[in-house]
Amino acid sequence: MKITKQARHDAKQLFHICKVGGLMDETRVRKVVGAVIAQKPRGYVGILTHFERLVKLDLDRRAARVESAVPVSEAMQQSVKANLALRYGRGLAVSFAVNPALIGGLRVKVGSDVFDGSVKARLSELEASF
Amino acid sequence: MSNLLQEIEAQISGVKTSVNKQNVGIVRECADGVAKIEGLTDAMLNEMLDFGNGVTGLALNLEETEVGAIILGDYLGVHEGQEVKTTGKLLSVPVGKGLLGRVVNMLGQPIDGKGPIKEDAFYPVEKIAPGIIRRKSVSQPVQTGIMAIDAMIPIGRGQRELIIGDRGTGKTTIGVDTMINQARNNKVGRESGDKTFRPIFNIYVAIGQKQSNVARVIAELEKAEAMGDTIVVAASASDSAANQYMAPFSGAAMGEWFMDNGMDALIIYDDLSKQAVAYRQVSLVLKRPSGREAYPGDVFYLHSRLLERSARVAEKYGNGSLTALPIVETQAGDVSAYIPTNVISITDGQIFLETDLFYQGVRPAVSVGLSVSRVGSAAQIKAMKQVAGRLKGDLAQFRELAAFAQFGSDLDAKTQGILERGKRVVEVFKQPQFDPIAVEIQVAVLWAVQNNFFDDVAVEKVKDFQAKLTEFITTRKADLLAKIRTEKAISDALAAELKAAVAEFKPTYDVGKPKAPVELRKSAETPRKPDQSK
Numbered sequence: 001m002k003i004t005k006q007a008r009h010d011a012k013q014l015f016h017i018c019k020v021g022g023l024m025d026e027t028r029v030r031k032v033v034g035a036v037i038a039q040k041p042r043g044y045v046g047i048l049t050h051f052e053r054l055v056k057l058d059l060d061r062r063a064a065r066v067e068s069a070v071p072v073s074e075a076m077q078q079s080v081k082a083n084l085a086l087r088y089g090r091g092l093a094v095s096f097a098v099n100p101a102l103i104g105g106l107r108v109k110v111g112s113d114v115f116d117g118s119v120k121a122r123l124s125e126l127e128a129s130f
Numbered sequence: 131m132s133n134l135l136q137e138i139e140a141q142i143s144g145v146k147t148s149v150n151k152q153n154v155g156i157v158r159e160c161a162d163g164v165a166k167i168e169g170l171t172d173a174m175l176n177e178m179l180d181f182g183n184g185v186t187g188l189a190l191n192l193e194e195t196e197v198g199a200i201i202l203g204d205y206l207g208v209h210e211g212q213e214v215k216t217t218g219k220l221l222s223v224p225v226g227k228g229l230l231g232r233v234v235n236m237l238g239q240p241i242d243g244k245g246p247i248k249e250d251a252f253y254p255v256e257k258i259a260p261g262i263i264r265r266k267s268v269s270q271p272v273q274t275g276i277m278a279i280d281a282m283i284p285i286g287r288g289q290r291e292l293i294i295g296d297r298g299t300g301k302t303t304i305g306v307d308t309m310i311n312q313a314r315n316n317k318v319g320r321e322s323g324d325k326t327f328r329p330i331f332n333i334y335v336a337i338g339q340k341q342s343n344v345a346r347v348i349a350e351l352e353k354a355e356a357m358g359d360t361i362v363v364a365a366s367a368s369d370s371a372a373n374q375y376m377a378p379f380s381g382a383a384m385g386e387w388f389m390d391n392g393m394d395a396l397i398i399y400d401d402l403s404k405q406a407v408a409y410r411q412v413s414l415v416l417k418r419p420s421g422r423e424a425y426p427g428d429v430f431y432l433h434s435r436l437l438e439r440s441a442r443v444a445e446k447y448g449n450g451s452l453t454a455l456p457i458v459e460t461q462a463g464d465v466s467a468y469i470p471t472n473v474i475s476i477t478d479g480q481i482f483l484e485t486d487l488f489y490q491g492v493r494p495a496v497s498v499g500l501s502v503s504r505v506g507s508a509a510q511i512k513a514m515k516q517v518a519g520r521l522k523g524d525l526a527q528f529r530e531l532a533a534f535a536q537f538g539s540d541l542d543a544k545t546q547g548i549l550e551r552g553k554r555v556v557e558v559f560k561q562p563q564f565d566p567i568a569v570e571i572q573v574a575v576l577w578a579v580q581n582n583f584f585d586d587v588a589v590e591k592v593k594d595f596q597a598k599l600t601e602f603i604t605t606r607k608a609d610l611l612a613k614i615r616t617e618k619a620i621s622d623a624l625a626a627e628l629k630a631a632v633a634e635f636k637p638t639y640d641v642g643k644p645k646a647p648v649e650l651r652k653s654a655e656t657p658r659k660p661d662q663s664k
Contacts, residue, residue, distance in 0.1 A: 057195055112169040117149040
């Protein structure tokens with residue numbers, strides 16, 4: 001659907017309200033959405049659609065996905081979380097997944113940054129270098 | 131012992147590949163050769179992006195939440211949800227002498243099926259033009275082989291000369307003739323063993339053209355044995371708009387390699403109107419704001435940054451040069467449209483081709499009044515300056531008086547003289563396509579015209595007279611031509627030799643009866659015949 005410039009602007013402002021100490025606060029987000037639906041200002045569907053997109057992008061930016069070939073031990077998980085917090089600050093939502101295609105090693109994706117130390121990646125790098 | 135172990139351990143850990151940080155994004159939308167990518171937070175402007183499967187893209191729009199990128203290569207393989215990586219590199223093309231004789235696409239990949247290319251280096255496609263201090267003024271000529279141009283609108287090495295006209299007026303032909311002449315001059319120069327000789331290499335960039343046209347140009351170049359000194363960069367009409375938009379920049383990068391290495395190159399952009407249209411398409415799909423005629427606001431910058439890269443470099447930096455002959459197509463002769471006025475203000479002169487002249491039989495249809503070369507006679511050899519210096523002014527006078535030509539004998543002798551000479555000069559400048567004339571022959575013929583040897587030849591026989599004179603001089607007076615070529619100026623001795631040669635040829639040619647002037651008021655003057663019927 002076509003979202004007007006005004007709706008985009010309003011959604012951006014609402015998103016800024018939801019930030020507490022630089023991080024997005026979930027309770028505030030819920031309150032804002034409830035308030036908009038209750039009051040139904042002009043073009044509220046467009047505002048909410050764009051707001052949802054901004055929230056999604058923010059969640060993606062602070063989502064870390066750690067893939068490994070075999071399940072990772074609890075201690076390893078804690079150490080990975082600590083290292084990521086060191087680099088990216090708090091507020092990261094770290095999730096762990098198992099991907100046998102990696103053969104070995106870890107692939108960490110934080111937002112747009114990818115740290116690929118898996119065996120599969122090194123093999124394909126080797127292949128590309130020929 | 132433990133030292134040794136430590137050393138080995140350190141070396142092993144050094145050899146282990148460290149994990150690099152990559153920046154990725156997901157394709158959110160892909161349409162019309164443009165992909166909108168979410169993520170890619172570290173993308174930089176004009177950075178090369180890797181879509182996988184050998185498809186690359188260029189990040190052109192950096193927005194708050196996404197990156198707009200054009201896809202160079204097969205965009206059909208890109209789908210929504212695909213992962214895109216940044217490469218941290220600028221788009222570069224292979225450059226070097228290994229490209230000569232080859233036909234390549236915008237990325238420098240060969241499309242003529244003659245095997246891989248051995249490049250000397252990779253040059254970035256977008257580069258800042260040489261600065262003011264690096265440049266030198268233009269003083270060496272580029273001989274196009276077309277008499278009308280070499281005599282009156284001379285082009286120099288490092289100049290930008292625009293070729294502008296309607297469709298079908300001979301713009302590409304001028305470019306192809308110039309390339310053929312460079313190849314011929316290169317051959318003569320190399321065989322002569324002259325140490326000061328500098329060859330000119332050609333680059334022909336075909337933008338948005340029919341592939342049959344490009345094939346025809348290549349066939350003509352091969353027939354004239356000019357492909358060995360030419361690179362053809364083809365982004366034909368079936369290529370994506372992104373390829374057509376970037377192809378001139380690839381060609382310029384290839385030309386810059388020659389310029390940076392002390393050599394001379396000539397690049398022909400055929401044509402820039404189609405590049406502007408392709409850029410308009412790309413900009414509109416990227417949702418950039420549009421301006422006049424729906425072109426984006428920076429269409430002037432598109433052409434100015436391309437043409438500023440053609441320059442003549444000072445001796446300190448190698449003395450190389452890159453001459454540009456951009457071609458722009460006008461609609462119905464409207465040179466005050468947006469793109470033509472933009473490019474005219476950027477280039478150092480223009481060659482106007484008019485449809486009226488073309489259909490009158492004047493081919494090349496160069497409009498002498500509107501064409502100009504801002505470098506002028508600084509780019510002519512002295513011999514040419516001596517014979518052609520006054521031609522432009524004489525032809526201007528002729529055009530002014532041409533309206534009175536219909537009055538025939540009612541004009542004074544001086545005006546008649548100007549008219550007759552003008553008609554003959556126009557005839558002499560007519561030239562068939564793909565047949566460039568060497569500069570020494572041009573000098574000889576123009577010398578003959580200026581010294582009244584053509585004045586008693588009937589206008590319709592002038593071309594034939596010129597052809598026979600050329601044949602005579604080429605076969606019997608080859609040493610005279612060689613002298614003109616090496617000395618580059620007409621000394622008194624050389625002038626005497628020329629006079630002797632032409633005087634020797636003249637009596638052998640039947641000049642034909644001059645046309646009798648039309649007699650007015652004839653019925654009042656001739657006696658009437660008596661009525662026979664009686």
